[in-house]
Amino acid sequence: MSDELVFYTHPMSRGRIVRWMMEEVGQPYRTEVLEYAASMKSPAYLAINPMGKVPALKHGDTVVTEAGAICAYLADAFPAVGLAPPLGDKRRGPYFRWMFFAAGPVEGFMGARALGVQAGPDQKRMVGWGDAEDLTKGLETALAGRDYILGDTFSAADVYFGSHIGWGMQFGSIEKRPAFEAYYARISSRPAAIRAREIDDKLMAEMGPPQMAV
Numbered sequence: 001m002s003d004e005l006v007f008y009t010h011p012m013s014r015g016r017i018v019r020w021m022m023e024e025v026g027q028p029y030r031t032e033v034l035e036y037a038a039s040m041k042s043p044a045y046l047a048i049n050p051m052g053k054v055p056a057l058k059h060g061d062t063v064v065t066e067a068g069a070i071c072a073y074l075a076d077a078f079p080a081v082g083l084a085p086p087l088g089d090k091r092r093g094p095y096f097r098w099m100f101f102a103a104g105p106v107e108g109f110m111g112a113r114a115l116g117v118q119a120g121p122d123q124k125r126m127v128g129w130g131d132a133e134d135l136t137k138g139l140e141t142a143l144a145g146r147d148y149i150l151g152d153t154f155s156a157a158d159v160y161f162g163s164h165i166g167w168g169m170q171f172g173s174i175e176k177r178p179a180f181e182a183y184y185a186r187i188s189s190r191p192a193a194i195r196a197r198e199i200d201d202k203l204m205a206e207m208g209p210p211q212m213a214v
Contacts, residue, residue, distance in 0.1 A: 008058070
């Protein structure tokens with residue numbers, strides 16, 4: 001089919017975010033599970049993503065990589081599902097603001113913390129996340145007084161932003177705070193989120209641990 005959705009992933013990767021988004025969208029899709037240091041680095045897959053990383057999405061002739069971009073693309077590709085504000089809606093401002101906040105400062109901060117890297121007081125202006133206090137203020141601002149990023153409406157921004165909140169608290173890079181825990185509990189209990197976890201947890205049990213993390 002010309003508009004077939006093909007999802008390239010590994011169950012121990014950021015592909016778990018996209019799996020959740022795919023389940024929220026509810027469209028039929030085919031999954032290609034790749035192995036680290038093997039099929040993920042094959043010529044066939046490098047033609048999809050030259051970095052040899054997952055996740056990636058192929059929708060007909062269109063290829064999208066990067067989990068946040070895939071979430072945003074799917075929300076716009078299937079507008080009837082209502083996972084993104086329509087064009088002209090002022091809510092697209094905060095929608096993209098916090099989507100990209102997660103893709104930039106939050107991703108960068110979590111990666112640096114995992115590597116044991118910390119910017120000093122005179123260095124924090126050089127990095128997009130500043131420091132832990134700056135980042136936490138950003139997260140709190142996104143959630144202050146609302147159930148979801150867009151207020152009372154769940155969107156693709158919650159899939160992506162919320163996944164980082166959950167992972168950050170799980171691995172200790174984001175401080176557990178009542179507002180963060182309540183938010184993540186709310187979104188991670190959605191039927192699509194539960195289905196996605198069950199699919200990837202089953203795959204993970206079948207595949208065993210990866211040879212290396214990418």
